[in-house]
Structure formats: structure tokens, C-alpha cells
Amino acid sequence: MSEKGLELYNRIKDKLDELQSEDSAYAQFNEIWKLACSAKYKSYDLRHFYEDTSREFVDEHRENLIKMKEDFINNIDEYVEKCLRVMEKTNHFKVYYAKNNDEAQKIFMEELGDNKVIYKSKSLEAKDAGIIDTLKKNNIVIKETDLGDVLCQLLEYDYPSFTLGPGIQFTTNEIIAKIKEKYNVEIEPEAEAIVDYYRKTYRKELLNDIKVSLTSANAISAHDGSIVLVENEGNISIITRATEKHIIVAGIQRIVPNVFDALLCAKIQERIINVDGAYISLISAPSNTSDVQGHRVFGMYGAKEVIVILVDDWRMKAVKEDLFYKDMLKCIGCKSCDLVCTASRAFGNIYASKYGIGGINIVRDYIHNGIEAAVADGLFLCTGCENCTNWCPTGVDLAEMIRQLKRIATENHLCPPSLEQYKDKIINEKNPFK
Amino acid sequence: MTKLIFLGCLSRSKYGETCDNAIKIIKFLDEDYQTLDNPLCCGALAHQIAPKEEIIDYVKLVNNWLKKNNVTHLVTICAGCYNYLTRYYPEYLGKEFKVDVMHLLQLLNKPENLEKLNLKYDGKKLKIYYHDACHLRNAKPPIIEEPREIINSIEGNIVFGEMENNRLNSLCCGAGGGVYSTYKENSDFSSKLIFNQMRMSKALLTACPFCYTSFIRIKTENNIKTPVIKFEDFIVKLMEGVDPINV
Numbered sequence A: 001m002s003e004k005g006l007e008l009y010n011r012i013k014d015k016l017d018e019l020q021s022e023d024s025a026y027a028q029f030n031e032i033w034k035l036a037c038s039a040k041y042k043s044y045d046l047r048h049f050y051e052d053t054s055r056e057f058v059d060e061h062r063e064n065l066i067k068m069k070e071d072f073i074n075n076i077d078e079y080v081e082k083c084l085r086v087m088e089k090t091n092h093f094k095v096y097y098a099k100n101n102d103e104a105q106k107i108f109m110e111e112l113g114d115n116k117v118i119y120k121s122k123s124l125e126a127k128d129a130g131i132i133d134t135l136k137k138n139n140i141v142i143k144e145t146d147l148g149d150v151l152c153q154l155l156e157y158d159y160p161s162f163t164l165g166p167g168i169q170f171t172t173n174e175i176i177a178k179i180k181e182k183y184n185v186e187i188e189p190e191a192e193a194i195v196d197y198y199r200k201t202y203r204k205e206l207l208n209d210i211k212v213s214l215t216s217a218n219a220i221s222a223h224d225g226s227i228v229l230v231e232n233e234g235n236i237s238i239i240t241r242a243t244e245k246h247i248i249v250a251g252i253q254r255i256v257p258n259v260f261d262a263l264l265c266a267k268i269q270e271r272i273i274n275v276d277g278a279y280i281s282l283i284s285a286p287s288n289t290s291d292v293q294g295h296r297v298f299g300m301y302g303a304k305e306v307i308v309i310l311v312d313d314w315r316m317k318a319v320k321e322d323l324f325y326k327d328m329l330k331c332i333g334c335k336s337c338d339l340v341c342t343a344s345r346a347f348g349n350i351y352a353s354k355y356g357i358g359g360i361n362i363v364r365d366y367i368h369n370g371i372e373a374a375v376a377d378g379l380f381l382c383t384g385c386e387n388c389t390n391w392c393p394t395g396v397d398l399a400e401m402i403r404q405l406k407r408i409a410t411e412n413h414l415c416p417p418s419l420e421q422y423k424d425k426i427i428n429e430k431n432p433f434k
Numbered sequence B: 001m002t003k004l005i006f007l008g009c010l011s012r013s014k015y016g017e018t019c020d021n022a023i024k025i026i027k028f029l030d031e032d033y034q035t036l037d038n039p040l041c042c043g044a045l046a047h048q049i050a051p052k053e054e055i056i057d058y059v060k061l062v063n064n065w066l067k068k069n070n071v072t073h074l075v076t077i078c079a080g081c082y083n084y085l086t087r088y089y090p091e092y093l094g095k096e097f098k099v100d101v102m103h104l105l106q107l108l109n110k111p112e113n114l115e116k117l118n119l120k121y122d123g124k125k126l127k128i129y130y131h132d133a134c135h136l137r138n139a140k141p142p143i144i145e146e147p148r149e150i151i152n153s154i155e156g157n158i159v160f161g162e163m164e165n166n167r168l169n170s171l172c173c174g175a176g177g178g179v180y181s182t183y184k185e186n187s188d189f190s191s192k193l194i195f196n197q198m199r200m201s202k203a204l205l206t207a208c209p210f211c212y213t214s215f216i217r218i219k220t221e222n223n224i225k226t227p228v229i230k231f232e233d234f235i236v237k238l239m240e241g242v243d244p245i246n247v
Helices: A003-020 A025-043 A054-074 A076-089 A101-112 A124-128 A131-137 A147-154 A172-183 A191-208 A235-241 A259-272 A315-320 A326-330 A342-350 A359-369 A371-376 A387-391 A398-411 A417-429 B009-014 B016-029 B052-068 B079-096 B104-108 B111-117 B134-138 B145-152 B176-182 B185-196 B209-221 B231-239
Strands: A094-098 A117-120 A141-144 A212-215 A219-221 A227-231 A245-251 A279-283 A305-311 B002-006 B071-076 B100-103 B120-131 B155-161 B203-206 B228-230
Touching (some): A003 A371, A025 A342, A054 A076, A054 A259, A076 A094, A101 A305, A131 A141, A147 A191, A326 A398, A342 B185, A387 A398, B009 B016, B016 B104, B052 B079, B079 B100, B120 B145, B209 B228, B228 B231
Parallel strands (some): B002 B071, B071 B100
């Protein structure tokens, strides 16, 4: 094991020690995360909202989803080309194809122009493209709109979190104390009171002040260029309508053959986390009207401009060169793998990268920042239980990708010593326990 | 033609009595099965971290050892060996791998063997839980119903209790992938979670030596009273008419 390997190993050990302390950030997150994971297993087989269970729904569609994703990967050039064409010609979107993250960041900053404030939804794809880091570097004011992210900003939380429920670890007392400190407003320590506070204050701002907004896309239909966005708060609905310019940043893997496939991806995501009552937006053009003499004018009440930045970066290369992380292109971001992961359940946001918790975000960190980053994220906390692969609705073999990362880490002398000893004993002495 | 009893490195190194019990059961069912001297590790643990070329060379070496000894059939008591031999040996070796691999649970569950074993339990009502190890539920073919069918075939007052997380949804013990040797904290949490899912049960059965190692440590460190029993030990005790949970 190299010095660097030892340093990374000890860093994880230190975090695990911190986890033992009840008031540490890791312990606080883990406390609620364990409940979320447990709820996932239970809720998956219940009939809360529908006649079928989530498991039945996912099982019914899994085969088609896998076929659809494989079809996309096998015909990626055609789908990307078709999607770009239709979005520009038919949907009147301004479309960019960014070959890499640097290009995506440059395009984004040019589109942002003189604006110094941006309102955003979670936009995980923009994070993947390094756009959030670029905005920070350029001192652009980033206004989160998902309440969980708003709370993370309020409490200056910079640990990795569960992207679908960031801020869930904060207690109501922590939140109201910070609101009092920052805005000198006293509110009751209740979820309803906190939501009401933001509804009364922040909602007005969202409806009136947005010039540029940023979202990702849950899926994009290659057939008609429709953008599908899933949410539960209404923040995406507001910031994609009450804005001058709506910028969408998405990796090309978000493209699916048609709008029905896109909707299926959206519904699968809802059912995986067993939420009900979400909004699903289908955006197929900027806001427009033809009510005056049949003359089509863009920018009625909704967004005047819709900009789509489709990012390639690692994706096309992964397909063309058959790289081991090619399966990342099948991921629809449903987070099923996080919720059933043994390491994630035990270690919460220690088994995580800056892109979010869980193995899938460790692979993402490897793609962008290399093997040392993946080891620092807790790569070797994975037990290889393969729950991630078994539960994935689109056939992503995350377990194999993680195994491959462990192999790369070992080749780079970053494998924990005892594990490497096992391997050496097997190869040399034919028994790891001798 | 050799029918091989493949015990697995962990059991051979740490659980001698279990190995003896397994040999006793297997030979009782088919006396042609035998152990061989100096068996090789299947390589499962190295598979997690070794470069593919290195691991392929290794499985070739093991396959040559099997060929040299004319092994045509193999029964293993190790969940890890079974998973690895059924999934990765055919993947890496293709048609070169010609051994018919079976886990002890599959051998036990053959109707003629259940009949021959004629397992009986004479004691007071006994509720036992079985933990589905990842290695067995992920293997090809998976081993899921066999332990249930074996337990349900036992004549007497034995009740099979299902954990909240069972079969394909079972919880990992937290010790797999070599994590036990590096970050025991995972099994501290995960194995405890499994114990917490046992209600009013007298014993926890496992068919995986890795899970067993983790369960026993957690049981000892947390002063958990529930006996943890390896499947082989349980069966032998029933065969001998001894209290199966008196360990």
C-alpha cells in the first residue's frame, strides 16, 4: 500500500470514528438515513397509493426499460443527432452539444451573460458537468429552490447528502434557530410553519424576480424533443415558467426514444421512492402564443427562451471504447441503489462523493477526478452484496463497476492492507486464511 | 471420475468441526464423495480486487488442479465458493470448466436425500430463522428455497420464521468483499440489524461461513443470547438425535 493509500484509509477510519459520536454530522445524517432505507424495503411491497405495489410496477416495466436503454446505447449517434435536430427545428429550443465539461461550462457562462443570480432546481447533471463549481468560481449567486437544498444553503451544510431529500437530517429547532439568526424571524418549530414561512417569503421572489433558471432533465424524448421534469414541490414548475431564460443542462444519456419512454422513466422514479402527488412537466417549446392574427410570438407568460445544453464529456467515449462504466448511461437517477446499499445504510454520507451519496456517485467521482477520489469516498466500504444491481430498474450493474474500481485502486496501491494480503495469499499460497 | 467435497478456505481454517460434520452428511448421502489433500482456494476474495488477467490465470490454475484430480462433481459447504464457482468459473473458462458444482443445501434438498436423512426433531417447539446470505441468493442458480424446504421437511415441532428481509431482499451481514478485515464497523451495524429482525426465535441458521463469523462476533460483543448455528452442524445434530440448538 502506498503512502497515499494509507492516508486515504486513515481518512475513512477517522470518519468512521466520528460516526460513533452522536452529535457528529455523519451520525446525524445516518440516523435519518437508516430510517429512509428501512422504509424503502417496507414501502416497496405496500399498496399505499395504487392497486399495484412499487415492486410490481417496476417488475412489470423492467424488461422494457432495459431494452430501451440498451437500444439507446447501441444507437447513441442516431438518437443524439435526431434529438438535437428536433429540439432546434421543431421545438424552437436553442440547443448546444458540449463535447466536454469545459465546453459546457463556457456555453453556460455565455448564456448567463451579465446575470449575476441564478435560480436552480437540484440540477444534478449541471453538477456532473462542473457548472455549479464554475458558477461559484465566478461569484454567481446560486439560489436553490428545492426546500431541502434551500435548508442546506441556510445551514451551510457541505457534507454529501441524499439528493432526493437533502436537508432531511436537520431538526426543526436547528432550522428555526438559523432562520431567527439570519432573518430575525421567529417561527414555530414545526414543519408546517417552516414551509409556510418559505411559501410566504420565497415564493413571491420566485414568481417575480427570476431572469435565468437552471434545471436538469429527467428524460428527453428523441422523437419530439420534449423535456420531462419530475418534482413534488412545484419549484421546477415555477422556475421554468416564471423566468426569461430557462437553461437545461443534461447528459446525453437522458435521451430516450420517445415521450412515452420519457414518461415511464419519470413514473418509475416516483414509484421507486414511493412518493405520490408529484408534478411531471413536459416542456416542448418556449412559452408562445398565436392568438394575435395567428402570428406566433415567443415569450408569453412562461420562459421566453429555452436553452438546452446536452453534455457528452465521458459518455460517448464510454460507449465507443466499451469502458467499464458504460452502464452509467443506463442510470435514470432513481436512487434505488442508494436505498438498498449495505454500505450506504451502515455509513450514510461517509460512503459518498461530492456528487451525492452511494456507489453510483463514487463511480461518477472516479470518472471526473480519478481513482484516489473514489477511494477517499469510501470505495472499500462496499461489501459486494450486489443489492444495487439486483434492485436497479434499468439493469445498471453497479456492483461490477464498483468491483472494477477496487481493482484499479489495487493496481494503484490504494487497496487497504488486509484485503491486499488476502489477495496475495490466495495467489501465492492458495489459501487466504493460512 | 472424482466427486469432490470442497470445504472452502474459511471453514477449513477456522471451523474444523463443521467440516467434519459436512463430510459426515455428504458421505452418508453419497459415499463416493471425498476430500482431496491441499485443496486450492477458489479465488473469490481476490476476485474483488485482483486485475482480471491475474484472476483468470488463477482460476485456470484451480481448474487444472480439478482436471488433474479428475474432478467431475463438486459439492461445497461455502456460500462464497458456490457463488464464485457457478458464476465466474463458467464466465472465465467457458467450456473448459466441466465440473458439476453443487452446494450442500442443494444436495440435501434432493427428494431421495431428504428421504434418506429422514430428519426428526423430538424437542419442544422450536422457531428458527434462516438468513439468506448474499452469496447464495446472488449465485447462478440462486439458493433460496432449498433451506426452507429442508427445514420444513423435518418431522416435529420446528417452525420456520421468516425475517422481515428475506430471500432476494435479505440484508447483507456487512462482512462480505473483504470488508470484514478492513472496516468491521459495517458488520457491527448490519449484523445487529439482522439479529433485530428475529422475533421470539430460538436460533439463527446460516449456510455462509462469512456471515457466521460476523454473527458470532456481534453475538459475543453484544451479549446476544440467540444461538447462531451453521446449517451442517444443525443437520448433524438432528441426524444424531441431539438437541440441535445446544451449542
